[in-house]
Amino acid sequence: MNVSEEAMSKKQSSPHHTQINQKLKFLFLVILTNLLTIFIFTASSSHISTTLFQLPGPGPVPDVAALLIELNATRHEVVAGRAQIAALQKSLIAMQFDSPMRSGPRFDDLVANLSNEAELSIGPHKLPLGYNRRMGSDEVYFSVGAGCLKHKHELAKYTSSYRVGGECPVDDVFAQELMLKGCEPLPRRRCHPKSPENYVEPTPFPDCLWTTPPDASLVWDAYSCKNYSCLIERRRARGSFDCKDCFYLEGREKHRWLYDNGGLDFGIDQVLATRRPGTLRIGLDIGGGSGTFAARMKEKGVTIVTTSMNFDGPFNSFIASRGLIPMHVSISQRLPFFDNTLDIIHSMHVLSNWIPDAMLEFILYDIYRALRPGGLFWLDRFFCLGSQLNSTYVPMFDRVGFGKVRWYAGMKLDRGVKKNEWYLSALLEKPKT
Template sequence: MNYKPGGECPSDEQFSQRLMLKGCEPLPRRRCRTRSPAGYGEPTPLPASLWSMPPDTSIMWDAYTCKNYSCLANRSKTKGFYDCKDCFDLLNGREKGRWTRDDGALSYSIDAVLATKPNGTVRIGLDIGGGSGTFAARMQERGVTVVTTSMNFDGPFNSFIASRGLVPMHLSIANRLPFFDGTLDIVHSMHVLSHWIPDVMLEFALFDIYRVLRPGGLFWLDHFFCLGTQMNTTYVPMFNQIGFNKVRWNARRKLDRGIKMNEWYLSALLEKPTT
């Protein structure tokens, strides 16, 4: 990339993401300055920032189809948006209710998960592919610090997470998790870890999650999706060989307008053994 040392940096966001999705490390550091958005203002203070829409002047919109947060909050109505359609709508969408109710099946509540461990022992964690950061926001309300990994797929996910007063990490599942061994109390992932990931890559990711969890740490696999033919032949043996203990395990066939499909969801709460 050509740039003037000491000058303004050209954007490398899209190129960096393409490399990261292939498992490559991010681009090297540069001797230049990134441009700040025009009219930038101070962020909303905590805790109000957890559920507030940030001002449009908080980020640069050059790389995205949407040019303001109102557009992002209505992604489900915008042609061409398929990823995390309604997760930017903090005021009127389903984000406000996520992980607050436990149905005894696929949907676990945060409070029920935290209750499986001694009070106060779940302190730090990671949300893999955490969308707009709502899981981390819910955990922060309960005194738990969670880092959220996210990619900027046609939307400023990382900037949005940061605007909520949370910690984003621009990271692909193809990359090794940048945490030391045995450090995290909990790792969560919803929808991202699913059958669309090549088996070898998924196996690497699961072993890496095992590596960064402390003994007794929890791995919350939230709505893992696969075809019915894959559940028992591919994924159950894969999860078993990782070595987790099962705390909760719920599998259900997907319903489409009341009709059972040959597609399955799996939610599981797994614990890294202490010995």
């Protein structure tokens, strides 16, 4: 072996030796912590027992004051010992997270060198009343998405581009991009959102369900269209737009879910009929566009929360103007509902093969979690390739544990048979036992 080969060999073995040293250091601290614990508590307890609980002989009566002094001294030793143990445990944790075997940013990296406003918006903050048993801590953090760790500069911009108490910048597009990168939920800000000029009150219920809202009901700065007429005419325009005709309530939206063709299109009445009347009461529509599914269910006495993103259109504002409940969250976020609470969850087009398999399975398990026993998951036109349907997605649904109430797969023909593209519509049930 020549000199260069020896140098290369040493260079390659260096990380291995570093990892061994880290493991040995970690093992040494663990042993030291355990020994210190045994020493403190065995020494303290034996000292107390021999001093306090030894039967007195024929000699003089023990000095009680002296015994109390010794007892207090022992107690201080125990407290000091526990503090040393806590410090060692903290060192162990720090060493474990700082180890070269661990990669990726840490929370401390996130808040380092941020502005004061950014740090305040993230935390931690000490609880005014001290340690809280329910929280298991004496400090509290704001909820911030894990993806923020990888987009620190964008996060700093989002939390520092305003005057405290002033008007927030109109940065809806930037904020949503940050959410889609995994920085969800976004941190809170101490500023006021811009208000619409000449704001107009919403249309009263129930007319609001099928009435186009007034233009003065929202701020249009973030969108290429500056009024609802433009959004409605978008259905005729060339190019690709998210939910292209969703704002035209007199078109296809007017007839969605009214009819059941026995195939891919299920009707709301037929789905409701699978359960005892009145037992489907509350639910969720994932990626519900302009809120038409929730509007139809509202007419049937069912309250639906609609999640939607604002992709060059005021989808959340439009849903709210219809007297419905919007929720601006992406599919990356855990459903903000407690276990076993929702009667029905619906999703059309959004859950499809564009989502990584592992992520989709987590989403399906989350849907299962939020549904009550006997609750329904209405999967509406799930898109995939024919080769994926039986090999990937059917086994995935089986693993999650849904039962099949209705199931229909049909080929998507608009781009030709050779593409082997399929839709799946299914009504799935969470088992009662």
